[in-house]
Amino acid sequence: MKQHIIELLGQAAAKIGADLGHTEIILDRPKSSEHGDFASNLAMQLAKPLRQNPRAIAENLVKNLPDSDFIQKVEIAGAGFINFFLSNIAKTAIVKAIQSKGEQFGRHNVGEGQKVQVEFVSANPTGPLHVGHGRGAAVGDCLCRLLEATGWDVTREFYYNDAGQQIDNLTLSVQLRCKGIGPDNPAWPEDGYRGDYINDVANAYMARLTIDAEDQHIVGKGDPNNTEAIRHFAVAYLRREQDADLKAFQVHFDVYSLESALYTHGKVEETVQDLVTSGHTYEQDDALWLRTTTFGDDKDRVMRKSEGGYTYFVPDVAYHKDKWQRGFKRVINEQGADHHSTITRVRAGLQALDIGIPQDWPEYVLHQMVTVMRGGEEVKISKRAGSYVTLRDLIEEVGCDATRFFLAARKADSQLVFDIDIAKAQTNDNPVYYIQYAHARICSVLNQWDGDINILKDADLTPLNTAHEAALMQRLAEYPEIVKIAAVELTPHTIANYLKDCASDLHSYYNDSKFLVDDEPTKLARLALITATRQVLRNGLGLLGLSAPEKM
């Protein structure tokens, strides 16, 4: 429909001799229904090149607009907006489109089947997942669903930092616990992990329990002096816990990459060699440096420390080089904003490899911090005490759907306040239930109707002529655009906002009009409309990974 009107405008512009040149014809959906179903600012855009009053141009354009069955009337308003009012045929066409496309309605093929890899969560296996990881999981998973819905071939990847200093700390912490030494003991190291879960790991290890992970079975050796055994056991244990949480959160991954594998497969060493060969490195103070300032960093970075080990940044570059070599021309990293400083460094390292990686590869989506509120007070996170709100707590306390919704329904680059009391509330404070309730209501009406849902596809839709019906149909018509915008801008929260609006239109309609009326044509038309609405709600909830319950 939008395209149709754009064509009409284009023909009109040609008739009045306007050279569109670079100006693209833009159609907006006005906020107010007084301004029609579509509005164009074309006259304003042409005012300068034509050196005429925008209103005069608008009148001229309207005069030369070809006739169309889909347009009821055209008005000129304000500074020179051209407002289009659709005919009944055009408005109801969306219901037919939804009926025929079903689950496919709203999907696009802008990705054209190209590969994209999305890396998200990537928590270190040193403790349980917390709210921040939850936000990453929710946003990342919704991004994947959006990309899939727009024609991309998505690979979901999780990167485990299972090497390096923090794993040494973890191993030591577990080992001390195995020997009966706790955080209260003066011998406890400053940067040891203090959480109670460390004790759980130690007990499991000493009890010689078996960890069944994705592809490995690790048995606790029960020997507190076997550091390597403790290391493997602890990592496997915590990975298993994280995997269980993610599963409960309806998030799955296609590929798990391990930092340790980059070392054992020689990828780290290879990357260092490549960088040295490329000529962007130098030695100073017994360390090996990469001249990242050449690529926009504010200072050069150490690759190999004077004591011989590599800094974390080298495996990071090696890992991303590996992603590139696996053929991902597009990679999106979803991370916490506290890691934003790595962006410049990783990209600089990849540029220095000189293997044709674009400057802005990979893309990043950063999410800001989450503050958790309970009982009107902030729940403080204490890393020292090892106490924080875990994702598992949230899922158990407020449920998977509500947790996902609250974490994904807000712009990622704003800090968010997660109020447990509101998320838990099974009341109208809670937007998740508001949306799901709209879906359940429709299901309920359809259940009470004794007809066959398939005959609604042939329903005559001309009885749909009330303001509520027009508003709802317009809302449904927006859905495909919203999906496209959310996918291109990588903003899942756009979908959440849309669903709230759509549910609101449905609830208003429900309260205003009875659907199961005696007049058969009216009844069928209305049922066709709410069935289409149900489909859109379902599709949208699916993009957010939320359930669409038939009863509530």
Next chain:
RNA sequence: CUGCCCGUAGCUCAAUCGGAUAGAGCACCAGCCUUCUAAGCUGGGGGUUACAGGUUCGAUUCCUGUCGGGCAGGCCA
């Protein structure tokens, strides 16, 4: 001190990539269930979009500066 993100109603957040009178929910006030789910609906009050400039037909949106909040800034990850 430097870099990145944010600043919108009392609170939590929107605003379709520069559009028309800045919108919802919560809270507050007043109404709507013998009728398809009241987890709902209708109406009301509540704003100098942090502040000051600039760009233009038009700015919450873009640019500059100031203030405020968050996060980073190690041969840690």
